[in-house]
Amino acid sequence: MTETVLALKGLTTGYGQAPVVRDVDLTIDRGEILAVVGKNGMGKTTLLKSIMGYLPKFSGTVSLSGQSVSDGKPHQIARLGVAYIPQEKALFQDLTVEENIRLALRGSADWSEARDTISRCFPFLLDRLRQKAGTLSGGEQKMLLMTRSLAVGAKVLLIDEISEGLQPSVISNLVKIIQAERDRLGLAVLLVEQNLSFTCAVSDKYVLLDKGEISGSGNTQDPDTHAKILAHISL
């Protein structure tokens, strides 16, 4: 039986008084990966920030496993198992890789489990545990953030353009890791993307975001997905 983990209903959000994302409805089930696709400035990041509680909801609702979090603060939403992997650097740049992970664990999980997560997902980090996070590349920092999110037991991942600037071979590996962790943990994943091949490879379904509104959606395995997304992002 499907279990809806994240549900948005009529979500309108933005900055100050200005709506940027309008009337968005979407649901993500346990074990499902949904991509929100759109060109620059269409509101993808704004959508994630609002779900995470960084921006106010002007109207509409956000719920997690049936519980409303529409008025939740970021730390409350994080405590309910939602992890946000933003586009900008979000780690403590002067702390080491290990310190960044240990700080997030705060007794909720032990280090050996965290180490297992690192070995399984991004083993290159095991050789960098004593390295300052600020010396990692932008892509590596996102991988560290993802590892940290999994280590603290996140059930929902909100991922902002993780493929940006990565080589194709690294992107292919990322597809496998995200899908393997989804299968293993039953994660619900909402990712925003501009990379067509990554989107088609990693996600189960997609929505197209155009000037803050959903203008199309489908299952990624549908035969016309590639053409529809391409048309949307190259308009």
Ligand SMILES: Nc1ncnc2c1ncn2[C@@H]1O[C@H](COP(=O)(O)OP(=O)(O)OP(=O)(O)O)[C@@H](O)[C@H]1O
């Ligand atoms: N802090 C802010 N204050 C006011 N407007 C903002 C702010 N951040 C973003 N915007 C505006 O909101 C709109 C959507 O931006 P957003 O970053 O959500 O788009 P995006 O689809 O994620 O694009 P990108 O891929 O370039 O990040 C843009 O017009 C942008 O200028």
